[in-house]
Amino acid sequence: MNWKKNLEAKNNSRLNNLNLSLVVYLSTRLFIYYSMRFEVTILGSSSATPVFNRNPTAQLLNCNEKYYLIDCGEGTQQQLIKYNLKAARIDYIFISHLHGDHYFGLIGLLSSLHLNGRIKPIQIFGPEALLEILEVQFKYSDTVLRYPIEFFAIDPTQPAQIFENSELTVETIVLNHRIPTTGFIFKQKQRQRKLIKEKADLIPMAYYTALKKGMDIETPGGEMLLSEDYTTPAEPPRCYAYCSDTLYDERYFESIKDCDTLYHEATFLHELLDRAKETHHTTALQAAEVAKINNAKKLLIGHFSSRYKTLQMLLEEAQSVFENTELALEGKTFPL
Ligand SMILES: [Zn+2]
Numbered sequence: 001m002n003w004k005k006n007l008e009a010k011n012n013s014r015l016n017n018l019n020l021s022l023v024v025y026l027s028t029r030l031f032i033y034y035s036m037r038f039e040v041t042i043l044g045s046s047s048a049t050p051v052f053n054r055n056p057t058a059q060l061l062n063c064n065e066k067y068y069l070i071d072c073g074e075g076t077q078q079q080l081i082k083y084n085l086k087a088a089r090i091d092y093i094f095i096s097h098l099h100g101d102h103y104f105g106l107i108g109l110l111s112s113l114h115l116n117g118r119i120k121p122i123q124i125f126g127p128e129a130l131l132e133i134l135e136v137q138f139k140y141s142d143t144v145l146r147y148p149i150e151f152f153a154i155d156p157t158q159p160a161q162i163f164e165n166s167e168l169t170v171e172t173i174v175l176n177h178r179i180p181t182t183g184f185i186f187k188q189k190q191r192q193r194k195l196i197k198e199k200a201d202l203i204p205m206a207y208y209t210a211l212k213k214g215m216d217i218e219t220p221g222g223e224m225l226l227s228e229d230y231t232t233p234a235e236p237p238r239c240y241a242y243c244s245d246t247l248y249d250e251r252y253f254e255s256i257k258d259c260d261t262l263y264h265e266a267t268f269l270h271e272l273l274d275r276a277k278e279t280h281h282t283t284a285l286q287a288a289e290v291a292k293i294n295n296a297k298k299l300l301i302g303h304f305s306s307r308y309k310t311l312q313m314l315l316e317e318a319q320s321v322f323e324n325t326e327l328a329l330e331g332k333t334f335p336l
């Protein structure tokens with residue numbers, strides 16, 4: 001009966017191989033899917049106060065499953081829960097300025113991370129005084145965080161690169177608001193070339209990394225493997241510009257030129273231009289002009305005044321100048 005056992009063993013090993021290939025295939029697909037993510041989820045779109053179910057400003061940028069929080073208005077924690085985004089995964093926070101509608105949610109979020117047992121550091125980039133504000137709040141609540149805050153003060157007077165990792169860089173945009181304010185540009189780095197699967201299957205995996213980097217390889221047998229035969233060019237890196245509160249001002253145009261997706265505040269309709277100027281804000285028409293002049297491919301508008309119960313008029317006004325405009329509605333995720 002040995003032959004029967006052998007056959008069973010053979011079948012089992014075939015099945016195991018099949019399962020293994022399936023696992024490898026699925027995890028590769030999953031890795032490719034997640035490793036290509038570059039998207040932003042809107043958590044708050046209201047200016048000044050929460051109103052009509054709209055929360056003050058906050059956005060979550062997801063780059064290959066790394067979370068970057070941009071501004072943190074009141075209610076941000078609840079919004080993260082509502083949209084099933086894990087706060088614990090946020091490692092970087094960028095605060096544009098110290099008007100409360102852009103950071104009043106921060107102390108609560110940082111406290112909850114502490115209470116939930118976070119130990120890994122968090123990096124915060126923001127106006128210099130923000131650290132002092134946080135320290136005062138922790139001091140008087142006698143809170144000693146379990147995790148370190150690595151704080152980086154932003155110089156609001158000139159644009160600069162303030163962050164870099166293997167996937168992206170972040171630069172500041174000097175905006176023109178009632179208090180020092182910076183926007184942020186998230187720029188993907190050039191990615192590696194992509195393997196042509198049918199061809200790559202015919203050669204050892206050990207060669208993949210070099211070929212994806214564009215390097216040609218000579219095999220021990222003397223055969224030349226050319227990168228361009230085994231790979232296709234990577235998609236061009238993309239870019240997201242975030243312009244929070246600002247007056248329309250050509251001085252920041254250079255920083256945001258040719259960025260793929262532009263988020264720009266559009267607090268008022270253009271009929272309230274005087275009010276926009278007075279409060280150092282932008283109208284929907286002006287936001288669209290900024291997108292058009294600076295060659296954006298897509299415009300998201302937000303930071304809507306509490307006077308607008310519905311937002312259709314703001315959208316239509318912007319679209320009359322720049323057609324590819326969308327409302328930065330809460331819960332919506334935009335691929336960048
Ligand atoms: Zn604001």
Ligand SMILES: [Zn+2]
Pocket residue numbers: 097099177245
């Ligand atoms: Zn403001």
